[in-house]
Amino acid sequence: xxxxxxxxxxxxxxxxxxxxxxxxxxxxxxxxxxxxxxxxxxxxxxxxxxxxxxxxxxxxxxxxxxxxxxxxxxxxxxxxxxxxxxxxxxxxxxxxxxxxxxxxxxxxxxxxxxxxxxxxxxxxxxxxxxxxxxxxxxxxxxxxxxxxxxxxxxxxxxxxxxxxxxxxxxxxxxxxxxxxxxxxxxxxxxxxxxxxxxxxxxxxxxxxxxxxxxxxxxxxxxxxxxxxxxxxxxxxxxxxxxxxxxxxxxxxxxxxxxxxxxxxxxxxxxxxxxxxxxxxxxxxxxxxxxxxxxxxxxxxxxxxxxxxxxxxxxxxxxxxxx
Amino acid sequence: xxxxxxxxxxxxxxxxxxxxxxxxxxxxxxxxxxxxxxxxxxxxxxxxxxxxxxxxxxxxxxxxxxxxxxxxxxxxxxxxxxxxxxxxxxxxxxxxxxxxxxxxxxxxxxxxxxxxxxxxxxxxxxxxxxxxxxxxxxxxxxxxxxxxxxxxxxxxxxxxxxxxxxxxxxxxxxxxxxxxxxxxxxxxxxxxxxxxxxxxxxxxxxxxxxxxxxxxxxxxxxxxxxxxxxxxxxxxxxxxxxxxxxx
Numbered sequence: 001x002x003x004x005x006x007x008x009x010x011x012x013x014x015x016x017x018x019x020x021x022x023x024x025x026x027x028x029x030x031x032x033x034x035x036x037x038x039x040x041x042x043x044x045x046x047x048x049x050x051x052x053x054x055x056x057x058x059x060x061x062x063x064x065x066x067x068x069x070x071x072x073x074x075x076x077x078x079x080x081x082x083x084x085x086x087x088x089x090x091x092x093x094x095x096x097x098x099x100x101x102x103x104x105x106x107x108x109x110x111x112x113x114x115x116x117x118x119x120x121x122x123x124x125x126x127x128x129x130x131x132x133x134x135x136x137x138x139x140x141x142x143x144x145x146x147x148x149x150x151x152x153x154x155x156x157x158x159x160x161x162x163x164x165x166x167x168x169x170x171x172x173x174x175x176x177x178x179x180x181x182x183x184x185x186x187x188x189x190x191x192x193x194x195x196x197x198x199x200x201x202x203x204x205x206x207x208x209x210x211x212x213x214x215x216x217x218x219x220x221x222x223x224x225x226x227x228x229x230x231x232x233x234x235x236x237x238x239x240x241x242x243x244x245x246x247x248x249x250x251x252x253x254x255x256x257x258x259x260x261x262x263x264x265x266x267x268x269x270x271x272x273x274x275x276x277x278x279x280x281x282x283x284x285x286x287x288x289x290x291x292x293x294x295x296x297x298x299x300x301x302x303x304x305x306x307x308x309x310x311x312x313x314x315x316x317x318x319x320x321x322x
Numbered sequence: 323x324x325x326x327x328x329x330x331x332x333x334x335x336x337x338x339x340x341x342x343x344x345x346x347x348x349x350x351x352x353x354x355x356x357x358x359x360x361x362x363x364x365x366x367x368x369x370x371x372x373x374x375x376x377x378x379x380x381x382x383x384x385x386x387x388x389x390x391x392x393x394x395x396x397x398x399x400x401x402x403x404x405x406x407x408x409x410x411x412x413x414x415x416x417x418x419x420x421x422x423x424x425x426x427x428x429x430x431x432x433x434x435x436x437x438x439x440x441x442x443x444x445x446x447x448x449x450x451x452x453x454x455x456x457x458x459x460x461x462x463x464x465x466x467x468x469x470x471x472x473x474x475x476x477x478x479x480x481x482x483x484x485x486x487x488x489x490x491x492x493x494x495x496x497x498x499x500x501x502x503x504x505x506x507x508x509x510x511x512x513x514x515x516x517x518x519x520x521x522x523x524x525x526x527x528x529x530x531x532x533x534x535x536x537x538x539x540x541x542x543x544x545x546x547x548x549x550x551x552x553x554x555x556x557x558x559x560x561x562x563x564x565x566x567x568x569x
Contacts, residue, residue: 189427189436189443196413196424203411206373208399208428208485 054225063198074245076230101227147241261307414467
């Protein structure tokens with residue numbers, strides 16, 4: 001797809017997504033929009049997709065592994081909750097979440113880069129557990145298991161975002177910018193270098209690509225996406241406690257990328273959609289949804305390693321050939 | 323002619339096995355030097371010591387008079403030294419054109435300018451030239467993984483020239499390539515050497531290929547240089563004959 005076509009498709013999708021929660025019956029379109037809970041789920045999908053985009057950059061493009069994305073989401077969420085409750089603007093909290101998680105990503109990735117891959121996974125696993133312990137035990141700052149409540153939704157240019165549709169539009173705007181930034185990176189020579197790391201680091205190094213530096217950049221950028229997703233998560237749910245930032249949710253982020261299509265641009269959106277919507281659809285089965293999710297992952301790994309996006313691409317290519 | 327590459331007293335052991343034992347030689351600017359020897363003679367270890375993939379136990383490597391011993395391959399590449407590998411090392415999921423651009427992009431501008439600059443890092447014209455030169459034009463939009471083995475070898479070689487390197491080390495470029503493609507590859511390498519003066523060091527098992535391509539040969543056996551000189555002279559050297567027949 002050419003750059004122009006990609007941008008036009010992206011813009012059309014953006015307009016469509018902006019209209020999803022809106023009641024269009026006033027303008028003669030028989031569509032009632034979404035209720036408050038539906039809009040909340042849609043916003044949660046966007047926030048989850050931002051964090052999954054970060055995992056996709058690390059795992060799908062750069063070929064590394066991370067088991068700490070939920071911890072980075074947690075850092076962003078707690079930082080935002082603490083900073084905004086102290087009376088500072090949301091913009092400052094959002095930027096600080098991105099910068100802090102980027103810096104932690106650099107500090108965490110640097111020692112692990114001599115060995116990469118599985119060792120990076122072990123380092124992130126340990127970091128994930130460490131963060132969860134801090135979130136749970138350091139009550140003086142995180143509120144411990146009682147968490148932090150009454151996190152205010154911000155205003156944007158004097159426009160209060162308490163209303164759920166307005167907040168959805170705000171998150172949609174930020175998600176669009178972050179999607180555009182990532183699209184730009186993966187299409188640039190940086191993206192090509194990331195792919196080279198994944199496919200053949202030995203050859204990449206011999207072509208002048210600084211494998212350590214690019215791996216570190218991909219890892220830190222992915223972590224920053226987690227931090228910024230967390231910064232949006234806190235005012236969305238208005239109450240945070242340690243449970244969504246444990247090791248389990250980090251594994252879920254990995255699975256989202258696998259299910260959606262690792263290394264494909266739309267994969268994280270599809271994977272996040274399934275991860276957010278599946279528990280809603282399977283609510284009647286309560287915790288059985290995890291079992292269904294696990295079976296889905298196994299089927300995907302065995303028969304469609306390219307995930308849902310890979311499967312769709314294969315079907316479309318086959319249809320075009322007929 | 324001045325020495326572009328100076329290798330002095332390189333030694334490398336793995337446990338109790340001494341793979342390279344005090345190898346020294348010079349490569350003059352613009353020449354094509356062949357490194358031959360039976361299996362296990364230390365050719366690939368020597369190559370890897372020169373190219374920073376392995377750190378030698380002793381000795382030094384100089385490029386253009388600068389000591390580059392143990393320098394990381396990426397830094398060595400940015401100093402104008404490229405290589406190909408014995409086993410195919412293209413990027414199978416990228417197209418032929420993207421493989422070529424990737425091979426040269428780190429030599430264009432700063433890292434930040436590559437993020438905000440054009441997608442092809444300004445290497446479109448250079449990639450076109452290389453596609454035509456290596457007769458890969460009709461395959462430019464194919465993924466490298468879908469190419470035949472010989473075509474991938476051509477692409478692998480073409481990638482080594484995208485960065486404008488002055489010194490290229492080719493590790494068994496003829497390995498597994500059919501006769502027609504082999505003649506094509508040799509002719510392309512000779513043309514590059516003739517037209518741009520790029521210096522080559524070639525490890526090769528295919529005697530016919532290496533004798534026809536190289537102006538000078540070094541023969542290794544058991545980690546040492548046992549003969550050096552023009553291909554015709556080396557072919558008649560009794561030590562060389564013994565080393566090959568002995569294996």
